[in-house]
Amino acid sequence: xxxxxxxxxxxxxxxxxxxxxxxxxxxxxxxxxxxxxxxxxxxxxxxxxxxxxxxxxxxxxxxxxxxxxxxxxxxxxxxxxxxxxxxxxxxxxxxxxxxxxxxxxxxxxxxxxxxxxxxxxxxxxxxxxxxxxxxxxxxxxxxxxxxxxxxxxxxxxxxxxxxxxxxxxxxxxxxxxxxxxxxxxxxxxxxxxxxxxxxxxxxxxxxxxxxxxxxxxxxxxxxxxxxxxxxxxxxxxxxxxxxxxxxxxxxxxxxxxxxxxxxxxxxxxxxxxxxxxxxxxxxxxxxxxxxxxxxxxxxxxxxxxxxxxxxxxxxxxxxxxxxxxxxxxxxxxxxxxxxxxxxxxxxxxxxxxxxxxxxxxxxxxxxxxxxxxxxxxxxxxxxxxxxxxx
Amino acid sequence: xxxxxxxxxxxxxxxxxxxxxxxxxxxxxxxxxxxxxxxxxxxxxxxxxxxxxxxxxxxxxxxxxxxxxxxxxxxxxxxxxxxxxxxxxxxxxxxxxxxxxxxxxxxxxxxxxxxxxxxxxxxxxxxxxxxxxxxxxxxxxxxxxxxxxxxxxxxxxxxxxxxxxxxxxxxxx
Numbered sequence: 001x002x003x004x005x006x007x008x009x010x011x012x013x014x015x016x017x018x019x020x021x022x023x024x025x026x027x028x029x030x031x032x033x034x035x036x037x038x039x040x041x042x043x044x045x046x047x048x049x050x051x052x053x054x055x056x057x058x059x060x061x062x063x064x065x066x067x068x069x070x071x072x073x074x075x076x077x078x079x080x081x082x083x084x085x086x087x088x089x090x091x092x093x094x095x096x097x098x099x100x101x102x103x104x105x106x107x108x109x110x111x112x113x114x115x116x117x118x119x120x121x122x123x124x125x126x127x128x129x130x131x132x133x134x135x136x137x138x139x140x141x142x143x144x145x146x147x148x149x150x151x152x153x154x155x156x157x158x159x160x161x162x163x164x165x166x167x168x169x170x171x172x173x174x175x176x177x178x179x180x181x182x183x184x185x186x187x188x189x190x191x192x193x194x195x196x197x198x199x200x201x202x203x204x205x206x207x208x209x210x211x212x213x214x215x216x217x218x219x220x221x222x223x224x225x226x227x228x229x230x231x232x233x234x235x236x237x238x239x240x241x242x243x244x245x246x247x248x249x250x251x252x253x254x255x256x257x258x259x260x261x262x263x264x265x266x267x268x269x270x271x272x273x274x275x276x277x278x279x280x281x282x283x284x285x286x287x288x289x290x291x292x293x294x295x296x297x298x299x300x301x302x303x304x305x306x307x308x309x310x311x312x313x314x315x316x317x318x319x320x321x322x323x324x325x326x327x328x329x330x331x332x333x334x335x336x337x338x339x340x341x342x343x344x345x346x347x348x349x350x351x352x353x354x355x356x357x358x359x360x361x362x363x364x365x366x367x368x369x370x371x372x373x374x375x376x377x378x379x380x381x382x383x384x385x386x387x388x389x390x
Numbered sequence: 391x392x393x394x395x396x397x398x399x400x401x402x403x404x405x406x407x408x409x410x411x412x413x414x415x416x417x418x419x420x421x422x423x424x425x426x427x428x429x430x431x432x433x434x435x436x437x438x439x440x441x442x443x444x445x446x447x448x449x450x451x452x453x454x455x456x457x458x459x460x461x462x463x464x465x466x467x468x469x470x471x472x473x474x475x476x477x478x479x480x481x482x483x484x485x486x487x488x489x490x491x492x493x494x495x496x497x498x499x500x501x502x503x504x505x506x507x508x509x510x511x512x513x514x515x516x517x518x519x520x521x522x523x524x525x526x527x528x529x530x531x532x533x534x535x536x537x538x539x540x541x542x543x544x545x546x547x548x549x550x551x552x553x554x555x556x557x558x559x560x561x562x563x
Contacts, residue, residue, distance in 0.1 A: 264486045270478065306451075308443070389433035 002382060003234040005375040008226065010366035018359040018366075025356010032349050038340055041100035043349055046336045047357040048097055049190050050214070050329060052090050053207070054361065057215020058083025059146035060179060063172035066149065066165070071381035072243050072388045075235035078369075078376050079222045081150045083215070084142070085368035086361050091139055101128065104340075107196040118197055126196060131189050138182040145175040153376055160378035183208060191332075194339035198277040202262045209255040210331055216248045217324030222365065224318045226374060235375050238312045239390050245311025248324065252305065256298040281334065285343030293334050297327035329354065397563055398423075398537040399547055400522055401556040402530050406432045409531040412554035413438045416535060419550060423536035427526040449507055454500030461495025462488055522562065534562065 010018070032040030058080035065073045101108045106119070107126040113119040119126070149171045156164040184204025192203050200206070223244065226232045266274045282290050304310060304320050311317060337344065376382065403409040409426065416424055417440060426439055462485075469475050470482035480487070509515070526532050533556075535547060551559050 260486075260489060264489065267486050268478075308447075 002377065002386070005235065005373050005377060006231045008231055008366075008369045008374050010363070010370070014366070015363070018362045021355040021359025022363070023356075024352050025354075025359060028349055028352030029356065032353075036349075037100075038103050039345060039349055040353075041103040042336055042340055043353040044097065044100055045104055045190065046329075046332050046350075047353050048090070048093055049187075049336075050332050051086060051357045051361050052186075053211035053328075054215055054218050055083050055086035055090055056142055056179075056183065057211050057218065059087075059142055059150065060176075060212065061215060061219065062149060062153065062168075063146065063175045063179070066168040066172040067176060069169060069381075071384045072240065074379045074381045074385035075232065075240060075375050076219060076223050076244060077153070077379075078372065078374055079226070080215070080219050081153060082222075082365045082368040082372075083218070084146060084150055085364040087139065087143055089360055089364055091143075094135055094139075098128075098132070101131075105193055105196070107193060122196065126193055134182070134185045134189055138179075138186045141175065141178045141182050145171055145178065149175065153379075154372050156378050157373050157376060158378075162380040165380055180204075180208070183211070191335050194336060195277050198274065200262055200266070200274070200277070202258060202265075206255075206258050206262055209251060209258045210328055213248070213251045213255050214325055214328035216244065216251060217321035217328075220244050220248065220317055220321040221325075224314045224321075227314060231374055235386065237388070238314075239388050240385075241314060241317055242308075242311045242390055243388075245305060245317050245320075248321070249302075249305045249311070252298065252301055252324070256302075259294075259298070280338045286334075286338050289330070289334055289338075289344055293327075293330055296323075296330055301327065397561070398535045398539075398542070399544065399551070400560050400562050401533045401535075401551040401554075402523060402525070402558040402560075403533065403555070404530060404557050406435075406531055408555050409533060410435060410438055412533055412551060412556065415550055415554055416533065416547070419546070420541035421535055421539045421547075423539040423542075425534045425536075427522060427532035427534070429527050429529065429531075432531075446504060446508060446511075450500050450504045453503045454496045457499025458492055458496040460499065461492040464495075465491055530557070 029040055029044065032043065061073075061080040062077055064070075065077055105126075106112060107122065108128060113123060149168050152164045152168050152171075155161075184207075187204050187207035191207060192198070192200065220241070223232060223236055224241070227236050263278065266278050280286060301320060301323055304323065309316075310320065333350075379385075401412065403412065406428065409428070410432065413424070413426060413435065417438070422440065424439065426435060428435070465488045466483050469477075474482060476482075477484075477487075522534065523530065523532060533551070535542065548559055
């Protein structure tokens with residue numbers, strides 16, 4: 001017997017709150033552009049990449065569940081799928097980002113590039129048109145293939161056709177391959193090319209680890225919030241939360257592993273073309289931030305989440321999920337800000353811009369969940385998912 | 391679990407769900423001294439049989455952290471104390487270089503000692519244990535109820551197990 005999911009709508013209070021967040025973000029950005037455009041654009045890039053990763057994470061999660069034919073995740077999958085609603089906004093915001101390229105990226109300064117042998121060699125790759133094309137490729141994969149997959153999932157809510165599940169399994173394979181390539185390209189463009197002389201071959205994986213780390217946390221927050229409101233109460237048991245928590249824990253460790261691999265190889269080889277990126281970050285004013293990143297993103301949450309009850313109590317899991325989101329913010333801050341600032345800066349600017357993007361994201365996801373069922377009600381795996389035990 | 395002194399009733403089931411239902415009923419009847427035999431792990435069975443969480447994960451945690459510390463200290467001692475060795479002009483205790491081996495020694499000591507503790511606490515290997523029924527390693531599921539249980543009542547129990555669709559009920563002597 002499959003219960004009927006309740007429909008979801010953001011309460012009027014929350015809508016006003018998120019709307020106010022957007023307004024605050026917009027005002028801080030405009031004021032920032034007048035007072036210190038470099039800091040405003042750095043913040044814009046930080047938030048843009050942060051929320052882009054979150055938008056992509058839901059599509060990635062859905063594809064991962066389809067390709068592995070997982071049944072445990074059927075009741076939480078729709079929440080992840082809803083994150084795609086932010087991606088069309090991300091396309092628009094990408095156009096806004098183009099106006100800030102000159103503030104952010106040294107490789108857009110053609111006079112500098114001309115006198116720099118390394119940058120002139122990289123000109124064939126690092127130029128604005130190709131930069132835009134690579135971003136379009138990612139959006140085409142995520143919204144084209146990924147959007148197709150999610151549309152099938154929503155169509156199944158009405159028709160209950162099991163062939164749609166098989167079709168999604170087929171779509172998810174090429175999607176994951178293309179997503180890996182295009183996301184790596186965009187991560188390299190947006191984050192790594194801030195230091196255009198530097199390179200790290202693990203950079204795409206590093207950013208992807210952060211993407212799934214924060215994406216799972218965001219999913220956990222929405223799922224728990226909906227469950228507390230009673231909308232997923234019959235669908236998401238402590239066992240489902242436990243599995244979500246285990247995935248969060250796994251990717252917490254995975255991030256630690258990748259982050260350390262990147263750092264150790266650069267530190268150990270000590271090659272002059274690789275070290276400057278790390279030297280700016282692990283010495284001087286940025287050293288405390290690097291140390292904090294290691295402790296805040298790996299060590300503390302490791303012990304917060306390692307025990308079994310930690311993953312099964314919804315209040316605690318939600319707290320840890322918010323911690324994850326804060327840690328991911330610090331990670332991207334750590335990637336973006338040392339490129340332009342000699343020492344850490346933090347103030348209303350950072351908070352305001354974060355709130356602005358958070359407002360947009362929440363309104364998009366909330367609006368999406370209002371239009372569709374909060375659970376994939378006719379998924380052939382649903383019955384089995386409801387009986388899921390640890 | 392049961393040595394030769396233990397006697398009781400053994401019921402054989404052909405489906406894990408029947409076993410689960412039977413375990414719940416038997417526990418409702420007040421019986422606590424029971425054991426189950428299955429060819430694979432059955433979700434929810436430990437909860438139904440009233441098993442507490444094992445303490446072994448805590449032993450694993452402590453031993454892994456011990457392994458972590460030992461691995462780190464050993465490397466620091468060999469490279470900086472016992473025979474100071476300058477590698478690439480880096481400081482003596484350069485911790486990033488130690489992390490992979492520290493991690494491995496954590497996994498090794500944590501993993502191996504967990505298995506050893508499991509074997510010791512379960513009294514394994516023990517070749518004297520009789521195999522109650524070889525089918526429990528294949529496609530049948532067993533429920534054993536100890537005669538020493540204060541709520542043990544053979545006639546009632548046999549009736550109860552028959553109601554739970556036990557394929558076979560026999561005395562273990």
